[in-house]
Amino acid sequence: MKQNLDVLKTEIQEYLDQHNLIVYHGFSRSLDALPMVMWDTGRHPDYTMFLKAAEASGARIIVLYSREFSAGFVDNAIQELEESDMLPDERRMTERRLKELRAYDGFTCAIELSFDMGQRAYIFELRTDWYNEFSDLLDEIDSSLPDDEEDPDEGPIGGYFSKN
DSSP, X not given: OOSOOHHHHHHHHHHHHHTTOEEEEOOOSTTOSSOEEEOOTTTOOOHHHHHHHHHHTTOOEEEXXXXXXXXXXXXXXXXXXXXXXXXXXXXXXXXXXXXXXXXXXXXXXXXXXXXXXXXXXXXXXXXXXXXXXXXXXXXHHHHTSOOOOOOTTSOSSTTOOOOO
């Protein structure tokens, strides 16, 4: 996987222009309420195959989203890491790797193309390997954060809540 998807983003824009597809610069569709179908980019990473399928299905509007990596993402992750319950050695290793990822500040780390057909969103997503690693580190940090949720049936003095 390319370390920076900027060149690919430019190629995609040129392809869309050449094929008279309407580009809608939107946000990631991964949180949409529509049922979605993900393109298998592992076995078919060529965006032109996806766009040809979109054209053949009659789609004219393609939603284009790209994400630029920011050192601020790393800073936020390190702040959460400090609040985690990770063991000291694991915390140091994670923090070191996070700091190394700062080198990608300003790089395009993810590109998403999508179109709607019927009641479904069809999505093509490419992410750099280092951004996948960053996401994995975030998941590890998140899973090691202490549970701060209070039981809604308990009051401020656990077990002594009056329901009068």
